[in-house]
Amino acid sequence: MSNRVLLLGGTGEARQLAARLAATPGVEVITSLAGRTRDPARLEGATRTGGFGGRGQLAAWLTAERIDAVIDATHPFAAAISAAAVTASGQAGVPLLQLRRPGWTAGPGDDxxxxxxxxxxxxxxxxxxxxxxxxxxxxxxxxxxxxxxxxxxxxxxxxxxxxxxxxxxxxxxxxxxxxxxxxxxxxxxxxxxxxxxxxxxxxxxxxxxxxxxxxxxxxDRPPVPAAPAVATVAEALAWLSHGCPAPAARGRD
Ligand SMILES: NC(=O)c1ccc[n+]([C@@H]2O[C@H](COP(=O)([O-])OP(=O)(O)OC[C@H]3O[C@@H](n4cnc5c(N)ncnc54)[C@H](OP(=O)(O)O)[C@@H]3O)[C@@H](O)[C@H]2O)c1
Missing domain, CATH: 3.40.50.720 (NAD(P)-binding Rossmann-like Domain)
Structure with missing residues (x-):
């Protein structure tokens, strides 16, 4: 499993994943928050707060911090940071996974x-x-x-x-x-x-x-550049434990 993981957070899924990674021997997780929430829920593992200053700065940060993998578990409407993660991970040569809960689907009786x-x-x-x-x-x-x-x-x-x-x-x-x-x-x-x-x-x-x-x-969800993506915390853990394979890009729904 990758040693140093940057987890772009701000969701319940990110919090759950941080807890799982913080409890995994040999893994260091750093959850990044934008800093908009006044009283954020407590997170397991290390945290950092505030924007990176754009995609170029994020790429430089990944290299300087010797990050092995990035998981973008931000909210589906946080399109700017998700797009920046795609660009920066490519520039820095660090594998990226998007963790996205599926959108809602209308059923019978819905208007x-x-x-x-x-x-x-x-x-x-x-x-x-x-x-x-x-x-x-x-x-x-x-x-x-x-x-x-x-x-x-x-x-x-x-x-x-x-x-x-x-x-x-x-x-x-x-x-x-x-x-x-x-x-x-x-x-x-x-x-x-x-x-x-x-x-x-x-x-x-x-x-x-x-x-x-x-x-x-x-x-509707805003468009975001495609990247390997999963829907659950368990799948994200499996991706890390399998060495961050690069499946066919799926992107967001
Ligand atoms: N949008 C929503 O409806 C929503 C709902 C619930 C939670 N959230 C959470 O709130 C945060 C901000 O959402 P947003 O819609 O304002 O994002 P956004 O529009 O995609 O991002 C705007 C800027 O905020 C910074 N940023 C955003 N998320 C960050 C993170 N996790 N760590 C460090 N910097 C981050 C980045 O600044 P730089 O360019 O300086 O790097 C980014 O360019 C996200 O973490 C998201 O998961 C958003």
Whole structure:
């Protein structure tokens, strides 16, 4: 197994993988965080915080730190750091793996409208009372909407401009279907806007929306350059223990 691993973090999967690697003899894991979260959950192993200063600097950092492998376990919407990882790992000659949870898939009874960007989602929402669960950044695209009422739920309070008729709700998952049903009922929500983050922890809102016939505006994942990719922590561990083989590039869904 590779000795020194840079783990680009910011997700639950990265935290789980850091714990597994920190417990593996002979492996040194360094988890890198952007530093946006005020009170990040504790991580096993070493950590570093803050941007690298661009892809060239990341490549130089990989070489200077004698990194043997990079695992990009960042959030599926963190496109800049993922693109930088692809370029920098190529420049530094260090194998790279993307660890990405699969996106969500609509099933029978779902009323989803897939949209390429948050800005596109903000134009022509199919409802008047909106639950926004898209994180705390990028919300300015909704700020000019004077007519609709927004319930904005995020882990940390947003700091940019917001719509005039908005209420903030800071909450961290996991969320339950009964809890999400109660929230949608209480605020008479008639449209849900979310990003295709995937994962179980925040999927209950989609079940609740289906049960209540509430349409979902689903923002698609941003494109990222292709690289070898896996969906689970176990697969990432297997990739490392097999010497970081270079399978056919699969990229993100
Ligand atoms: N976007 C989301 O919806 C979302 C949701 C949950 C968690 N997160 C986590 O929050 C972090 C920032 O997300 P973002 O969407 O702002 O990223 P981004 O747009 O892809 O990255 C912007 C810049 O932030 C720095 N950066 C991002 N992730 C980093 C990391 N793990 N370690 C060191 N530097 C990092 C890089 O700066 P330099 O160019 O200076 O290197 C990067 O160019 C990520 O770690 C991500 O996993 C994001």
């Amino acid at each position: 989803w409208r897939r949209i390429p960007t948050l800005a596109a989602a903000a134009t022509g929402l199919p409802g008047e009372r909106v639950l926004l669960t898209v994180g705390r950044t990028g919300l300015e695209v909704f700020a000019a909407d004077q007519r609709r009422w927004f319930l904005i739920r995020s882990v940390q309070a947003p700091d940019g401009p917001l719509p005039a008729r908005a209420r903030l709700l800071t909450a961290r998952g996991p969320f339950t279907v009964p809890g999400e049903l109660a929230l949608l009922h209480e605020h008479e929500i008639d449209v849900l806007v979310t990003k295709d983050s995937g994962g179980e922890l925040t999927a209950a809102k989609l079940t609740a929306a289906r049960q209540l016939g509430v349409p979902v505006v689903m923002v």
